[in-house]
Amino acid sequence: MTKTKKLINAPEDIIPQLIAGMVAAHPDMLTVEGPTGRAVVAVDGPRDGKVGVVVGGGSGHEPAFAGYVGRGLADAAAVGNIFASPSPEQILDAARAADGGAGVLLLYGNYTGDVMNFTMAAEELAAAGTPVRQVQVADDVASAPVERRGERRGIAGDFFVFKVAGAAADLGEPLARVEALARKANDATLSMGVALGACSLPQTGKPNFEIGDDEMEIGMGLHGEPGIRRDKLAPADQVTDTLLEAILSEMAPARGDRVAVLVNGLGSTSLVELYILFARLRQVLDARGITIYRSWVGEYATSLEMAGASITLMRLDDELAALLDHPCRTPAVTVGA
Amino acid sequence: MTKTKKLINAPEDIIPQLIAGMVAAHPDMLTVEGPTGRAVVAVDGPRDGKVGVVVGGGSGHEPAFAGYVGRGLADAAAVGNIFASPSPEQILDAARAADGGAGVLLLYGNYTGDVMNFTMAAEELAAAGTPVRQVQVADDVASAPVERRGERRGIAGDFFVFKVAGAAADLGEPLARVEALARKANDATLSMGVALGACSLPQTGKPNFEIGDDEMEIGMGLHGEPGIRRDKLAPADQVTDTLLEAILSEMAPARGDRVAVLVNGLGSTSLVELYILFARLRQVLDARGITIYRSWVGEYATSLEMAGASITLMRLDDELAALLDHPCRTPAVTVGA
Amino acid sequence: MITMDRTGFKAALVAAAEAVVASKDVLTRADQAIGDGDHGIGMARGFRAFADALAKLDDAGASACLQAGGKALMMTGGGASGAIFGTFYTASGNALEAEAEPDPTALAAAFAAGLQAVKDRGRAKAGDKTMIDAAEPAIAALAQQQGALPAALEAMAAAARSGMEATRDMVATTGKARALGERSLGHPDPGAMTFTIFCEALARGLR
Amino acid sequence: MITMDRTGFKAALVAAAEAVVASKDVLTRADQAIGDGDHGIGMARGFRAFADALAKLDDAGASACLQAGGKALMMTGGGASGAIFGTFYTASGNALEAEAEPDPTALAAAFAAGLQAVKDRGRAKAGDKTMIDAAEPAIAALAQQQGALPAALEAMAAAARSGMEATRDMVATTGKARALGERSLGHPDPGAMTFTIFCEALARGLR
Numbered sequence A, B: 001m002t003k004t005k006k007l008i009n010a011p012e013d014i015i016p017q018l019i020a021g022m023v024a025a026h027p028d029m030l031t032v033e034g035p036t037g038r039a040v041v042a043v044d045g046p047r048d049g050k051v052g053v054v055v056g057g058g059s060g061h062e063p064a065f066a067g068y069v070g071r072g073l074a075d076a077a078a079v080g081n082i083f084a085s086p087s088p089e090q091i092l093d094a095a096r097a098a099d100g101g102a103g104v105l106l107l108y109g110n111y112t113g114d115v116m117n118f119t120m121a122a123e124e125l126a127a128a129g130t131p132v133r134q135v136q137v138a139d140d141v142a143s144a145p146v147e148r149r150g151e152r153r154g155i156a157g158d159f160f161v162f163k164v165a166g167a168a169a170d171l172g173e174p175l176a177r178v179e180a181l182a183r184k185a186n187d188a189t190l191s192m193g194v195a196l197g198a199c200s201l202p203q204t205g206k207p208n209f210e211i212g213d214d215e216m217e218i219g220m221g222l223h224g225e226p227g228i229r230r231d232k233l234a235p236a237d238q239v240t241d242t243l244l245e246a247i248l249s250e251m252a253p254a255r256g257d258r259v260a261v262l263v264n265g266l267g268s269t270s271l272v273e274l275y276i277l278f279a280r281l282r283q284v285l286d287a288r289g290i291t292i293y294r295s296w297v298g299e300y301a302t303s304l305e306m307a308g309a310s311i312t313l314m315r316l317d318d319e320l321a322a323l324l325d326h327p328c329r330t331p332a333v334t335v336g337a
Numbered sequence C, D: 001m002i003t004m005d006r007t008g009f010k011a012a013l014v015a016a017a018e019a020v021v022a023s024k025d026v027l028t029r030a031d032q033a034i035g036d037g038d039h040g041i042g043m044a045r046g047f048r049a050f051a052d053a054l055a056k057l058d059d060a061g062a063s064a065c066l067q068a069g070g071k072a073l074m075m076t077g078g079g080a081s082g083a084i085f086g087t088f089y090t091a092s093g094n095a096l097e098a099e100a101e102p103d104p105t106a107l108a109a110a111f112a113a114g115l116q117a118v119k120d121r122g123r124a125k126a127g128d129k130t131m132i133d134a135a136e137p138a139i140a141a142l143a144q145q146q147g148a149l150p151a152a153l154e155a156m157a158a159a160a161r162s163g164m165e166a167t168r169d170m171v172a173t174t175g176k177a178r179a180l181g182e183r184s185l186g187h188p189d190p191g192a193m194t195f196t197i198f199c200e201a202l203a204r205g206l207r
Ligand SMILES: Nc1ncnc2c1ncn2[C@@H]1O[C@H](COP(=O)(O)OP(=O)(O)O)[C@@H](O)[C@H]1O
Pocket: A083, A084, A085, A112, A113, A114, C031, C035, C036, C037, C038, C039, C040, C042, C043, C079, C080, C081, C082, C084, C118, C121, C122, C123, C124, C129, C130, C131, C132, C174, C175, C176, C177, C189, C190, C191, C192
């Protein structure tokens, strides 16, 4: 097993240099605030009287999370180490920068480490008198049955939940309402992924799991957490059908319903492949009479150089649709040009 | 040597399904025109009296080339097979769709196959009375010495040349002027890349070249064409310095000059790595007193799942800067939200 | 009752933290087997900060050492383990009388408070295949000891190790390993390994 | 002067095209060695279309066959080789008298016109390590032949093969292999291989 090659310097410099590069590349959108150096803040986001939207999590999922920072989306992101939750101190830096006096909403994927670290930060904020709420994104249908939805992991559906909350905050909604809309988006969003190949942590350089040359893992998580089964690698159409079936059987959209779609690449899967998945997805939704209201195809929540993809659907009503359409401008996504 | 796994169906269906997926995912921007099914056309691009901007080339470089189709950038793209120039018939479909009566500009990377096929298409158009011009992008400093610039390959610098020409055409400039501006952009643009790992053609499933576990190839082309040398894999800062040195020593920008920067991923290299390259690039340019006017970091001209990156600089004057700033809206890039 | 001098306990804590740092690769492989492979990295970083924080304390008792180490770990470790281990040491230190030299009983009571804080924080319980499965039997064993602290800590370390070994037969129900379900069988829990390594080195440091 | 019946020549052209299609993997490996690895794929697709186009022609002479096959190849092949080989056959067909049955001299003249069109189109010359290095000696050899077409084509094929072998000692100066420079030494040119395979199968088809 040979070391995976990466364009990095010393492993311990990865995150500081990543943040330096992001801010240098997008000085019109991003800046860094706070003593930890781990809070990436929107130049044009936080403002008096607006609810602060703070996202975050481990690194290695770029553009998640700092790529979603910018006007109309997140006000700040707390940037953890590779695949590790940011610490409370780092989250506090982000929250303080995002706080405009109307309270702060913390949004992140539902992982034990993130839940604990964000909760510690929330306790600290609350103790200091800042109104604070949290929503854990839990869109991965493969990670727990529907009866235990609260245990599910958050994967690419993060983006839809962040987008809805970011739009609501940008429109001046109060904290309770922004939180409620984020929960509504989370409830309406289901995802499932497939992995074809591993990634390696820069510090170890070794693949984080083994997978056979002709195998894929259906439902694998963003850190290589095993999914629901290993199958022989199947044609793209069949993989799409499998992922969609899991999502649609739970979501059960009716003929005429509208959905937003995200076909997300995990790292080394090409746009060619993602669009081939989308072509099939469109056929399946057409056949069921479901309308695609908006779609995104590309890398939105990655797992370093992992090979594979995920499909996310968010079932829309007029309110969610309008919030998706609300303009935003971030390094990763621009809406309403 | 095991087969590289990909999310595809039958190899011969790749391109039709890629196009179907792109158009289905971006129906507000893209449509397909012409009998070959290989011309992706901007819904909101071609119009009477405007010069038609046609781009194209082989597939496997997504988002190049069809991802650059949309208002303010290209009017149409001719989509070839993986790593193979589109045929004249396919290019003609794109050109006819883009033609608004003010002539057509063909823009593509400087590869023998593309030159021949686009030239055959241009002859056909001219014979039918359509004013037509061509510009071959040739930004890859590694592919030939400066004395033979006309022989250089086109790599990620495509994007800057397309952007400038697309803006000029959108502003209503006549064909000769749009062509002249594209040439000016091409002359001002230099790139160099590095490859760490191979990609495989979907039809063969095998890596298209061999590279040692501890090696990188400086200057490798977008199809695995060898570069100027193989070195031991070096830290990111050193790689950045090497690429920049080749570009800057030829470009020789003066203190106070402005450049546009593109740090481009070849496929499986993560955004973490690309931003680390950018962080170093910023240091080097700062030290030389060169201003970064605009920058893009991400995947703009890929090589399937190849590992590696390229750096592109375009030296700007007011005219080029204004054309870069001109709004555009395409699947791959949005400017001026 | 036999107690420890301050510098001896502080030095032993530093040595224990260094032992975790030195076990980075073993812990990484353990987390690769059933989690996301970052446990060794996070713990090496966190316990490095733990040791460094103690080095900065001049004349500190056990309580202050545990508080400072725990806080540093919590702030730098990140991930689940940064929060869990940071909470454990911080809460243990908070429960210890400020200027007291720890004896087995007092230390067992403090660690028990630390463990309770871990459970409150992470909502895992014994049998969920976490560090709790090493810590709970280890603290119970320490509470039984009446004699010298070194021997008492050796008994604690032995109980931690058998608790850690027992996690092989457990199915993970929490954290990034949860999704593995049955497939986590046969592998020990990485956090339980960290806890065991820490206890063993602490005992060695006081011999 | 000995000439061919139409169906025999057409059938031989189809067989020659099929031979290229069947050589897909060999050509892919050759282009992997010095280019971008797509030559086999492009040529298999292009010569498949060439063969299919001929199958659709009812009672066509050599000229019409070469034109139709060339056009189909040019339109479907893509890449450098689609343009180069498409140009070669189309221009060869254009240069042949419409209803004539080809003899070695006429065919050599037609192929020479095809080769000239290739040079005009691609601006490569002999020695640049392209299909020209197989085609030029092959056409010269054909032009020397006076006898029956099958034997003449066998001489042509032999010359193509030695021209192709000679490309091993050339440094590529055009196309995707150009950047390889010295490293292209030792490997034959993929397009020259395609040309040779075509000639050999054409000769076999007329035996
Ligand atoms: N809720 C919890 N309670 C107690 N310990 C936990 C809990 N969640 C995780 N752990 C411990 O943390 C370890 C995993 O740590 P680490 O790999 O650093 O975190 P992550 O799961 O974020 O990758 C597990 O082996 C387990 O012992």
